[in-house]
Structures are given as structure tokens and as C-alpha cells.
Amino acid sequence: MVFLVPLGACSVLGFGGVSVSHQELDGEWSDAAVPGSISEVAWEWTAEGHWGDVEVTPLPRGALVRTARGVVALDGVTGEERWSFTVDDEGVRALTDVSSSGERVHVMYPKEAPDEEVGAADDEEGSVPPVEWRRVVLDGVSGEVVGDFEEPIAPDVEKPGPFNVGVAGDGGVFHLEAGDGLSGAMLSDEDGSELWRTEDLFTCEGSKVHRADRPVVFSDAVVVRAGCGSLDAELIGLDPGDGSVLWHLEGEEAAFLTSERRSVRGAGEVLPVYHDQGSSYQDEQFSERYVFDPVTGGVVGDATGLEEEEHHYLARTLEDGFLVAQRAPSVKAAGYELRRFDGQILATEERAVPTASISSYVLALEDAVVKLESEDPETPVNVAPWGGGDVHRIDLPEPVRAAGYFEARQPEGQFEAVPGAVVLVGLADSQDQGAKVIAFH
Numbered sequence: 196m197v198f199l200v201p202l203g204a205c206s207v208l209g210f211g212g213v214s215v216s217h218q219e220l221d222g223e224w225s226d227a228a229v230p231g232s233i234s235e236v237a238w239e240w241t242a243e244g245h246w247g248d249v250e251v252t253p254l255p256r257g258a259l260v261r262t263a264r265g266v267v268a269l270d271g272v273t274g275e276e277r278w279s280f281t282v283d284d285e286g287v288r289a290l291t292d293v294s295s296s297g298e299r300v301h302v303m304y305p306k307e308a309p310d311e312e313v314g315a316a317d318d319e320e321g322s323v324p325p326v327e328w329r330r331v332v333l334d335g336v337s338g339e340v341v342g343d344f345e346e347p348i349a350p351d352v353e354k355p356g357p358f359n360v361g362v363a364g365d366g367g368v369f370h371l372e373a374g375d376g377l378s379g380a381m382l383s384d385e386d387g388s389e390l391w392r393t394e395d396l397f398t399c400e401g402s403k404v405h406r407a408d409r410p411v412v413f414s415d416a417v418v419v420r421a422g423c424g425s426l427d428a429e430l431i432g433l434d435p436g437d438g439s440v441l442w443h444l445e446g447e448e449a450a451f452l453t454s455e456r457r458s459v460r461g462a463g464e465v466l467p468v469y470h471d472q473g474s475s476y477q478d479e480q481f482s483e484r485y486v487f488d489p490v491t492g493g494v495v496g497d498a499t500g501l502e503e504e505e506h507h508y509l510a511r512t513l514e515d516g517f518l519v520a521q522r523a524p525s526v527k528a529a530g531y532e533l534r535r536f537d538g539q540i541l542a543t544e545e546r547a548v549p550t551a552s553i554s555s556y557v558l559a560l561e562d563a564v565v566k567l568e569s570e571d572p573e574t575p576v577n578v579a580p581w582g583g584g585d586v587h588r589i590d591l592p593e594p595v596r597a598a599g600y601f602e603a604r605q606p607e608g609q610f611e612a613v614p615g616a617v618v619l620v621g622l623a624d625s626q627d628q629g630a631k632v633i634a635f636h
Contacts, residue, residue, distance in 0.1 A: 213308055213329075214283045215265070218276075220337040224256035225272035227615035231561035233578060233635040235589060237616060238274030242267070245630040247288065250608025251618050254297045254335050258613040261291045262630055265302050268338060271615020274634055278338025280331065284308050290348075290355060292363040293335070295413050295461050299384065300333045301363040305350065326350045330361075330368070332384045344387030357407045364412040364435055371410050375403045377421055379410070381438060393438040396431055398445065399423035411461045416441060416489040418466055420452070420459045428452035430459070430468070432492055442492030451485065458483075463514030465489070470499060481607075482509045482554060486536065496536045507532075510554040518564075520553035521545060529553045531564045531579065547579035547586050556597065556610045558617060565617055565635075567597065567610055576619075576635065589635060595621040 240260070247263030257271040265281035282289045282304050290303040306327040325347035332342030352359050361368035361382065367390055372378040376395035383390055397404055402424035411418045417433040429449055432441040444452075451470050452458060458469030460483075467483035486496035498517045501509050511518040516535035522528070528546040535541075548566045556567035564579045574597060576589040597609065597619070609620045621631035 213287055213304060213306065215304070215331075216279070216281050216283055217338075217340070218279045219339055220278045222275070222277070224277060224336070225270050225615055227272045229253075229560070229612045229614055230617060230636060232563040232580070233560075233565060233576075233589065233617050234587060235636060236592060237272075237634045237636040239592075239634070240269055240274050240276075240630075240632045242630055249620050249622075249630040249632075251611050251613070251620055251632060252293045252297070252608060253611060253613040254293075254300075256336055256614055258611070258616070258618050258632070258634075259293060259297070259300060259335070260630060260632060261293075261608065263288045265289045265304075266291055266300055266333075268335075269632070271613045271618075271634065272636075274632075278333075280333055280338065288353065290352065290360060292355065292360070294363045294365045295411075295464065296365055297335045298365050299341070299363055300335050301330055301368070301384075302333065303328050303330045303346065303348065303360065305329075305348075306345065324349075330387070332363075342383070342385040342387075344385075346387065355409060357409045362410050362412045364417070365414055367435065369410055369412050369417050369435070371407060371419060377404050377407060377419070379417070379419065379433065379438065381417075381435065391438040393433065393440075396433075397421045397423070397429045399429065400425060400427070400446070408459050411459055411466060411489070413461060413464055413466075413489045415464075418459060418489050420468075422453075428458075430492075432489055441490060444492060461489075462486075462512065465495060465514050467512045481511050483512045484509065486512060498534075508553060510557060511559070513559055516559075518557065518559045522553060527551060531557075531559070533559045533564075533581070541581040542583075543579040543581060544583045544586075547583075548577050550577075558610065558612050560612060560617075565612075567619065591633065595619065595631075595633065597622060 245262040250261045252259045258269045260267045267279040268277040292301040328348040361370040367381045380392040381390045404421045405424045406422040408420040430444040466487040466489040468485045470484035484498040510520040519532045521530040528549045530545040533541040558565045566577045578587040616634040619633045
């Protein structure tokens with residue numbers, strides 16, 4: 196089924212010549228949790244005019260589709276649109292960010308439509324000067340506007356980096372500011388006013404900060420990682436309420452960190468941290484071997500000894516455990532184990548899933564592993580139950596083009612479990628074909 200459902204109240208907001216369409220919640224969200232397993236295609240959602248990178252993010256009651264035009268909230272059970280906020284002007288790219296809980300959705304877009312001559316003009320130092328953008332903060336359930344203020348952002352930004360765009364939280368926007376030791380400030384997500392500021396977050400043992408990751412903002416902690424000029428790295432946790440230091444890893448305690456690459460991300464309410472060790476099967480973007488509690492800085496999961504287990508490979512680090520694949524050399528089929536942080540282990544049959552890539556397009560649900568084989572011309576979905584049993588195959592109504600193994604393995608937001616469904620993003624062959632989201636129940 197294809198849903199292009201008209202929503203309820205619609206308002207068009209003008210801002211410096213740029214107009215947007217804002218449609219708040221119409222109807223009721225379905226009452227549903229993340230499915231324990233899936234068996235069939237439930238619905239499809241398509242929309243012409245949505246272009247650029249397409250990603251799906253879980254919301255408390257469904258799924259958020261994020262495109263260069265803005266956002267559309269979909270009911271996970273029915274596929275119906277619940278609310279949306281999109282930019283109407285052609286050529287104006289929107290940036291989006293979502294808090295870790297999904298309670299707040301931030302949409303940012305330039306105050307004025309871009310002028311090619313102005314955008315190309317550099318300042319005296321050879322960099323593009325920032326322009327005023329609008330940051331609109333929406334409630335993740337109702338789509339209601341809860342905040343609206345201006346923010347200076349470089350005109351050529353396509354992806355948020357550590358310093359150019361603030362990070363969305365449930366109660367504010369965290370900005371990391373460059374300097375020898377880095378500074379941080381939390382702004383109100385209602386009007387952009389400063390709530391607190393902290394200076395010189397890192398010591399770097401007398402050297403300067405060389406680089407930093409984009410901060411990770413949880414409900415109860417803000418985590419920042421910095422690479423020092425000495426090639427060491429440090430990790431710090433801050434209280435989002437007042438900026439006080441919750442914990443700080445440096446020196447020998449932080450010896451496992453690498454300073455040369457992005458190495459921290461949020462997964463639910465835990466912090467996977469990249470550990471510079473692993474096999475050629477490891478997808479480094481999503482297979483971190485340390486997992487921390489972001490509030491205490493304590494280790495809740497450690498998979499650094501996995502290399503000692505023959506034919507076992509870390510496929511993916513999840514918010515509740517490590518997904519481990521078992522595959523002998525030259526065998527194009529794999530079994531999976533979910534090793535939860537509390538010690539519980541769930542397993543499939545030894546060769547349950549035929550696959551060329553053990554780590555891409557794989558989800559661990561409560562009752563089964565769900566695996567998309569993106570190199571198959573028909574892109575079938577295989578469902579392998581925990582505890583053994585027959586693998587169920589779900590054929591798609593038509594072939595879907597997914598990001599290839601060597602292109603991105605599994606780009607974030609392309610294959611996700613959300614309340615009510617497992618959703619897959621189908622990549623368009625061209626920008627004018629719009630976005631497609633396929634859901635499984």
C-alpha cells in the first residue's frame with residue numbers, strides 16, 4: 196500500500212524569503228512496540244520531491260523520514276503520515292537532528308535562499324562566512340513547534356560536524372567551540388539563550404586539542420572525545436543540566452582510544468567507543484569493542500577478546516549487546532549470536548543466513564535476526580529465529596536498490612527497527628524519483 200495521506204492543520208511560515216510547510220499531528224498514533232520478529236511487507240511510503248540522502252530515525256511512536264527537504268513522521272503500524280515539517284523553496288537544503296530519545300526533532304534551514312555569488316565569496320581568511328539559519332525544534336510525538344531561533348551556520352554545510360552545527364538534546368542544543376582545550380555551551384532549545392558554559396574541557400597533558408568528534412548528547416549526559424596533538428585522546432562526560440564534569444578519561448585510562456578517527460556514537464542510552472583492534476570482517480563504523488555507561492563512564496560491554504574465538508567476528512555493536520557472526524572461511528552463510536551485556540546469549544543455527552556480508556543490513560530483534568542481502572538482485576529479507584528453526588524469507592514486491600557493501604556497508608538510517616515495524620530505505624535512481632520507505636511487520 197502507498198500512503199500519501201493529507202494531514203491536519205497546516206501552516207506555511209515565512210522567514211527571510213524562505214517558506215516551509217508545517218503540518219501537526221492528525222489522528223492518533225498506533226500503540227505498538229518494536230516488533231520481536233517480522234513475516235511480511237506491511238506498507239510502502241513514497242513522496243515525490245524528497246531528494247538527497249534519505250534516512251529513517253526511530254521516534255517514540257513511529258518513524259521519522261529525514262531528507263534534504265525536512266522531515267515526515269510516519270506511523271510504524273499503518274505507514275500513515277502523522278506530522279511533517281518541510282522546506283518549500285527549491286534549492287534550499289534542510290539539516291535535521293534528533294535527540295537520543297526521539298522526543299525532540301530539530302530542523303535547520305537558511306534564513307534566505309542561497310545566492311551563488313554570495314555563497315562562493317570567501318572572507319579575507321579564505322573561508323566561507325557563516326549566514327543566519329533558522330532552527331525549529333519540534334515535539335517528536337505531536338510535531339508541535341516548541342522552539343524557534345536563529346543560528347549562524349556556514350552556507351555550504353551538508354552534514355553536521357563537531358563545530359559547525361549544535362547537537363540536539365531533549366532540553367537544549369550543545370555547541371562545541373574550538374580552542375586549545377575546547378569549550379562547550381548548552382543553549383535553550385526554546386529561544387537559543389545560553390544556559391551554561393564550560394571552558395577548557397581537555398588538558399591533553401600540555402599539548403593542544405588536535406581534533407574532536409561530534410559530541411553525543413544523551414538524556415543524562417553529554418560526551419565529548421578529543422584527539423590531542425600528542426596523538427593521545429581523551430573522553431569526557433558532562434551533566435547536561437549544568438555542565439559539571441561527570442567523569443574524565445585521560446592518560447593510561449584512555450590508552451585504548453585512537454586520536455585519528457571518529458570513535459564515539461550513541462546507541463540508545465549507551466556509548467559504543469571504537470577500539471583500534473579487529474579483523475577484516477569488522478565494520479568499523481558500527482562494531483565498537485567497548486561500550487560505556489555515558490553517565491558514570493563505566494564499561495558495560497567489552498568484546499576485545501573476540502579475536503581469540505575461531506571463526507567468530509563482531510558484526511555489530513547494539514544498545515543491549517554485541518551481535519557476533521560465526522562463519523568458516525569460504526562459507527557464504529553465517530550464524531549469529533547476541534551476547535547481551537548482562538551475560539545472556541541468544542543464537543541462531545550455525546549457518547542460518549546466506550550472506551556475502553555479515554555486518555551490513557542486519558538487525559537483532561527480540562525473537563530473531565533480520566538480514567537484508569543487498570547484493571541479491573531481488574534484495575530478499577531473511578528472518579532467522581533465535582534458538583534455531585527454519586529461516587523465513589520475505590520477498591519484496593519489486594527489487595530495491597540499497598547501498599552496496601563497499602559503498603557504505605550499512606549507512607545509518609537505511610535499515611532500522613522502529614515502534615511498529617522494521618523499515619528499509621530504497622535508494623532512488625535519480626533525485627526526481629523521491630524517497631521510498633518499505634516497512635515489515
